[in-house]
Amino acid sequence: MRRSHAVRSLIAAGAALVGLTATLGAAPAGHAEDGAGDLPVNYNFLLGAIAAGAKLDADPPGGNDWTCRPTAAHPRPVVLVHGTLGNKNTNWQAYSPLLKNNGYCVYSLNYGVIAGTPPPINQFGGLGNIKDSAQELKVFVDQVLAATGARKVDIIGHSQGTFMPEYYAKFLGGASKIKKYISLAPLWHGTKGTMPLSMIAKGFGIAEDDFPVCAACVQMGNESQFLARLREGGLLVGNIEYTNIMTKYDELVRPYTSGSEPGMRNLVVQDYCKTDFSEHFEIASDPVGAQLVLNTLDPAHPQPVPCMVVLPFIGPLGG
Structure with a gap:
């Protein structure tokens, strides 16, 4: 019933397209594609990933410019943490x-690349033991802080990238190095989506790690030993x-809940936009979510959150 309701809602949203012309294709404030020197922003996750x-x-x-120096307006570098099978x-x-x-x-x-995998497979991460991945994040954050001279970073994670940094924060000293921790499609209570793999692990007596x-x-x-340890004593760490x-x-x-x-901002x-049909992947490119992120990073200068028809996987309808 929920899926049929979603389909009906999507059809209705498409029928209302004419009434949404004022907002179709709107991008988060601060991004002007025709502005001098601006980099193009791809709000279509699927095509962006393929390209x-x-x-x-x-x-x-725009990423990994090791000569970049934070400004007074934006004093902390932002570290992006991809999801499972991403890079x-x-x-x-x-x-x-x-x-x-x-x-x-x-x-x-x-991070999380399986050791010994050949190219190009070795470019797909988020597969290894999360404890090891958190150690990789620790090393990377230290490199970013050393290069920029900043004292803390802000983190934006997607999927597993919302989950793994918490291990770094809680057990590897990351709490003192993170200011804002923004999660796209987070899973603080785990997910039932990996239940078949969990059943296989239990059935064959294979340790999670x-x-x-x-x-x-x-x-x-959602019933993993790793999750139980991560949640023990609570998830809120330091002043993050x-x-x-x-x-x-x-x-x-x-x-999704x-x-x-x-204790977190949810x-x-x-x-904010009922015609946003972003799913697990498009949420990492969704212009509606992106403006929420920009407003979170810079709450002193919030901009209106745009609304448009956003389709699963492929992003804003009409642009």
Whole structure:
């Protein structure tokens, strides 16, 4: 019933297209595609990821400029943390140039690559043990702080990238190095989506940390030992400011409310735009969510959150 309701809503949204011409194609404030020197921002996750696949080992547009120095307006560098089977380029074709255009020093890494995998498979991350991935993030954040002279970073994560940094914050000393922690499609209560893998691990007596191909997938299960340890004593660490941005149409984080956590700021994109049908992947390129992120990073200068028809996987209708 929920899926049929979503389809009916999508059809209705398409029928209302004429009435939305004032907002169709709107981008987050601060991004002007025809502005001098601005990098293009790809709000279509699927096409952006496919295009980035031609250069899997490349940095995303505007990212990993090690000569960048934070400004008084934006004193902290932003570290982007991709999701499972993603990488720094495929995952961040929207956020990396968007943040650069708005004056941020922005960085991203590949993590969780299975050791010994050959090219180009070795460019797909988020598969290894989350504990090891958190250590990789720790090293990367230290590199960013050393290069920029900043004392703290802001983190924006997608999917597993909302989950793994918490291990770094809680157990590897990251709490003192993170100011804002923004999560796109978070899973603070795990997900039922990985239940088949969890059942296989239990059935064959395979430890979560040692599960082949994707140990992280099992660790993100809603009944995993990893999750139980992560949540023990609470998730709020130090003075970190947590913001969660969810979509009701998330097909991988089940239920989507797994991303909501007491004591954190919890946002659902459909509360700001009912015609936003972003799912688990498009949320990483969604212009509605992107403006929420920009307003969270710079709350002193909030801009209106745009509303338009946003289709699953392929982004804003008409632009």
